Amino acid sequence: MKLKHQDLSRRQALVAMGAATATLAAGTANAQSSAVEPPSTITTPRRNFGPKADPNVYFWDPDVIAADDRFWGLMQPNAPIQRLWTGALWAEGPAWNAQGRYLVWSDIPNNRQLRWLEEDGHVSEFREPSNNSNGNSFDFQGRQLTAEHLTRRVVRYENDGSTTILADRFEGKRFNSPNDIVAHPDGSYWFTDPPYGGQLYEGAPDAAGGPSNPDGLFNNRLGQPPEIGDAVREMETACYRVDADGNVTRVATEADAPDPNGLCFSPDYKTLYVASTGKGPGDTGPGGEGIIIAFDVNDDNTLSNRRVFSDCLVDDVKCGPDGVRCDVAGNVWASSxxxxxxxxxxxxxxxxxxxxxxxxRIPEICGNICFGGPKRNRLFMAASQSIYSVYVGTQGAGPA
Incomplete structure (x- = not known):
């Protein structure tokens, strides 16, 4: 009986030790799992957004989330969020061409622009190389406007197929890496100039000694046209206006909107919204705080009354803004x-x-957005590797 009692005690001890070990291992695994992938608040079970996904059986898409009941008036019942395409490295700058009924966007690291045709969902390369283009939009004459990281300039693609350089310097100095550009009815174009193209992934670092290559460790000529070789960052981050006569004016300084990214006008063009994001390569200035800044646009196209429009906090989570667009009622839609x-x-x-x-809510980081479709009631979202869309109950303020 004594031996049996000792044997039983050993077994109990071993079971207890095994349970403790298993609990410790499970706790360690859970800790490691949490460190690698935070708990998800995406729809459970996780949904498939693709074109062959199961039908959305909800009256409202479960990833359309209201914080205010007025939101339901802007969204469309029975309209599912759809993934239209995937295959980019970093999708940016979506813009809608109303006459051609296509969406164009940039795939910055792959140095190309892509086009999605509404008629059959066909996607093809639109421009390659694209000079690591970022933001795109169309002006009031239907001409495509593009901000290029690699060449540090903004361009316009004319209706006859030629290309016009709208601006590549200010007061004799190169821009950092123009990011986003929008048209004004008076014929001027407004754009932002942060430093994000001054890196290997989305453009080219500075020549040796420049702010994004201070020790000259990077060979900025590798894989690049020869004229890129001597480019270095020369200016603070800022916002600019190019008038119809070609004159370039700095409309907002780094102090006004550090590291400016996306921008858009209100429908009446009396307010300019600018997304101020985080620090980029070579930054020595304040860097953005992940906020949206608003300015009054004066009759002479100067800016005044700078104010923080939104800190972009949702449930105490920073939903860092990038691209911004307005609808016809003046509501501001911002990528998160x-x-x-x-x-x-x-x-x-x-x-x-x-x-x-x-x-x-979508399962990828969203870089930029635009309104499109024949009725301009479809929101397109350029999100990391993919393009998403959802029909809404309002229209975007034009042009796209």
Whole structure:
């Protein structure tokens, strides 16, 4: 009996030790799992957004989330969020061509622009190389406007197929890497100039000694045209206006909007919204804080009354803004980069007074957005590797 009692005790001890070990291992595994991938707030079970996905059986798409009941008036019942295409490295700068009924966007690291045809969903390369283009839009004459990282300039593609350089310097100095560009009815173009193209992945670092290559460790000539070789960052980050006569004016300084990214006008063109994001390569200035800044646009096209429009906090999560667009009612739609806060990337929507209306949740970081479709009631989202869309209950303020 004694031996049996000792044997039983050993077994009990071994079982207890095994259970403790298993619990410790499970806890360690869970800790490691949490460190690698934060808990998701995406729809459970995780949905498939692709063209062959199961039908969306909900009256409202489950990833359309209201913070204010007014949001439902902007969204469309029975309209699912769809993934139209995937295959980019970093999709950016979507723009809608109304006459051609196609969407064009940039795949910055792959140095190309792509086009999606509405008639059959066909996707093809539109321009390659694209000079690591970022933001795109169309002006009031239907001409495509593009901000190029690699060549540090903004260009316009004419209706006859030729290309016009709108601006590549200010006061004799090269731009950093123009990011986004929009048209004004008076014929001027407004664009932002942060430093994000001064890196290997999305353009080219500075020549040796420049702010993004201070020790000359990078060979910035590798894989690049020879004229890129001596380019270095020469200016602070800022926002600019190119008038119809070609004159370039700095409309907002780095102090006004550090590291400016996406920008758009209100429907009446009396307010300019600028997304101020985080620090980029070679930055020595303040860097952005992940906020949207608003300015009054004066009759002489100068800016005044700078103010923080939104801190882009949702549930105390920073939904870092990148691209911004307005609808016809003046609501501001902003792409959201929430980093590792899974479930908060996508699009946030704000009233003209900065109240959060709601958000659109997608499983990838969203870089930029635009309104399009024949009725301009379809929101297109360029998100990391993919293009998403959803029909909405309003129209985007034109042009696209």
């Amino acid at each position: 980069n929430a980093g590792r806060n899974v479930g908060y990337s996508g699009v946030t929507v704000w009233t003209p007074d900065g109240t959060l209306l709601g958000r659109i």
